[in-house]
Amino acid sequence: GAVVSQHPSWVICKSGTSVKIECRSLDFQATTMFWYRQFPKQSLMLMATSNEGSKATYEQGVEKDKFLINHASLTLSTLTVTSAHPEDSSFYICSAREPLGSQPYFGPGTRLTVL
Amino acid sequence: RKEVEQDPGPFNVPEGATVAFNCTYSNSASQSFFWYRQDCRKEPKLLMSVYSSGNEDGRFTAQLNRASQYISLLIRDSKLSDSATYLCVVENTGGFKTIFGAGTRLFVKA
Numbered sequence A: 001g002a003v004v005s006q007h008p009s010w011v012i013c014k015s016g017t018s019v020k021i022e023c024r025s026l027d028f029q030a031t032t033m034f035w036y037r038q039f040p041k042q043s044l045m046l047m048a049t050s051n052e053g054s055k056a057t058y059e060q061g062v063e064k065d066k067f068l069i070n071h072a073s074l075t076l077s078t079l080t081v082t083s084a085h086p087e088d089s090s091f092y093i094c095s096a097r098e099p100l101g102s103q104p105y106f107g108p109g110t111r112l113t114v115l
Numbered sequence B: 001r002k003e004v005e006q007d008p009g010p011f012n013v014p015e016g017a018t019v020a021f022n023c024t025y026s027n028s029a030s031q032s033f034f035w036y037r038q039d040c041r042k043e044p045k046l047l048m049s050v051y052s053s054g055n056e057d058g059r060f061t062a063q064l065n066r067a068s069q070y071i072s073l074l075i076r077d078s079k080l081s082d083s084a085t086y087l088c089v090v091e092n093t094g095g096f097k098t099i100f101g102a103g104t105r106l107f108v109k110a
Helices: none
Strands: A004-007 A010-013 A019-025 A032-038 A045-051 A067-073 A076-081 A090-096 A110-114 B004-006 B011-014 B019-025 B032-038 B045-050 B055-057 B060-065 B070-075 B084-091 B098-100 B104-109
Touching (some): A019 A032, A019 A110, A045 A076, A045 B098, A076 A090, B004 B084, B011 B019, B019 B084, B019 B104, B032 B060, B032 B070, B045 B055, B045 B070, B070 B084
Parallel strands (some): A010 A110, B011 B104
Antiparallel strands (some): A004 A019, A019 A076, A032 A045, A032 A090, B004 B019, B019 B070, B032 B045, B032 B084, B055 B060, B084 B098, B084 B104
């Protein structure tokens, strides 16, 4: 099946720093990717839809200036958590779909801890 | 109201038991439906797609009722390895926006 990778798999940073997370579709091109956040013992919450070559679409309540999304190519989307704070500590997961695929595939996730 | 709602958990069952999970969705225009399994601190993995005609994969059976906007998953002969969180997933039209239910935690005990 299709493969989606994320990098880094985990990151620890100080409060106030910015963290970039990459999501790559390894064997297919994805015009659309999705970014999710999951807090402990909760489900995945859709943060935004990343569109190749255009602006991302953010879900209600998600600050676009806080979570910068760039989808510069058909195989790469990046999520930058700007000026991270401890409350941003979470599990961030991306997903992508093959153009004619039957289901979304998920990256392995990035665990962010902000001290 | 949440777009996708699932049975609250956790379900604690003995090995060999049959367990059923239910899920409802609010958007009648939703196109695709899935059950995903998520193990602790891992990404979701597709368990099975759900079709109106119903589908079965070994011990797992999924059903979709479009009229009632209801999805179900039945697990027969539960194994210890079935312990996980089961996520009901609905995909909406136009862009394949994927919405997850809150998940139902299953514990299968010896």
